[in-house]
Amino acid sequence: MSARPAIELADLKSFVCVVETGSIAQAASRQGVAKSIISRRINRLECVLGATLLVRAPRGTSPTDIGREYYLQAAEGVAQLEQAQEAVGKAVGEVSGPIRVSIPLGIGETFFAPLLADFAKEHPKIQIDLCFEDRADVVAGGFDLAVQAGNLRDSSLITRKLTKVRTVIVASPDYLDMRGRPIDPVDLAEHDVVVDSNCTSQWTLIGTSGCEQVRVNTRLRTNNKHMLLAAARAGVGIVAIPHFMACSLIDSGEIEIVLPDYTHEEVGIHLLVPPSRVKIARVRALMDYLSGNLSVAV
Known part of the structure; x- marks a missing residue:
């Protein structure tokens, strides 16, 4: 009975990279080789193991159930090999x-x-x-x-x-002149609000009497902080934004702090x-x- 061929380390690393990046093209770019080389390595690894590890589709590449289990062990093994290489590297530089x-x-x-x-x-x-x-x-x-x-x-x-980031609530003076300046957190319910899509629509504000939570009306939702700031400047609504991004516009008067007696929950x-x-x-x-x-x- 002939012995099963040994697994090539390059094949294993390429397989791990394909799973992590989701495509052969991305794995090839990350490893600095041609896509055909990555495909050849994956095919060779599957032949050695006698199992299909990846499902190839136009939208990307994903592991099979067996491939997912194999990846968990393979990724750990590749990491341990890198640690061993670094142990030698630290001894010499x-x-x-x-x-x-x-x-x-x-x-x-x-x-x-x-x-x-x-x-x-x-x-x-x-x-x-x-x-x-x-x-x-x-x-x-x-x-x-x-x-x-x-x-x-x-x-x-x-x-x-x-660390943590201080957040301030801001809006343009024109918007506040037209819609009124909130004096209490519950007043936010009467305003248009631009919301970070990575956060909830329920804001926590801290005042002298403790924490208050208010659910805001979402006028616009975005996952980009610069869009939040642009919306505030344009008068679309009230925005919660990291202070370091807003401070120069606050100083220039283009936007102003809303509810200055309250602190927004730090991020x-x-x-x-x-x-x-x-x-x-x-x-x-x-x-x-x-x-x-x-x-x-x-």
């Missing part, structure tokens, strides 16, 4: 290798871009692939690390709270890391760097 990162656009441009630039300068052997998007699918996107704001969905990801900023990536030295280095340099409210 610096941490190295690629890191794929997702960060929300607003806080990413303002706070994280300078930090990541400094981190890249300090670690010249680490290659950072940075995507600015508000709510990435960490596993499907093949991210080693992601930053997300607000309430986190239940998941198996490792999370670490970095937590979190790191999310797949369990298989958290022990990899370059990922840990970036986690620790961001935690150490972004530990106060922004």
Whole structure:
């Protein structure tokens, strides 16, 4: 009885990459090879295992039930191999290798871009692939690390709270002159509100008498903070927005703070890391760097 051929490490890595990115084309781009090479590796792996691991369709590639189970073990194995390689690397020099990162656009441009630039300068052997998007699918996107704001969905990801963001409620003076200035949270129910689609339509406001919750009427919903700010400036309605994004327009008088005696619920900023990536030295280095340099409210 002949022995089963050994599994090629490149085939295993390509399979993991296809599952994480959702397509052979994306996996090829991420690994820097042609799509035909990725397809050949997947076919070879399936032949060795004697099982179909992936379902190929025009809209993307997804794992079969067997493929999903195999991926969970394979991803862990690939991560352990990377840890072993890094253990040798640390003995002879610096941490190295690629890191794929997702960060929300607003806080990413303002706070994280300078930090990541400094981190890249300090670690010249680490290659950072940075995507600015508000709510990435960490596993499907093949991210080693992601930053997300607000309430986190239940998941198996490792999370670490970095800081919190002060939120203010604002509107244009023209809108408030026409519709009136709220003096109590319940007055918000009579106004048009532009809502972040990543948050709920129930706002929590903190005043001298404690917390008050009010459900607002949604005039416009968007997942983009810059659109929220544009809507406030245009007089579409009242908006809850991170203070750092609104402060210059508040100072210039283009928008003004609504209900200044109340504080809007602060938004937590979190790191999310797949369990298989958290022990990899370059990922840990970036986690620790961001935690150490972004530990106060922004």
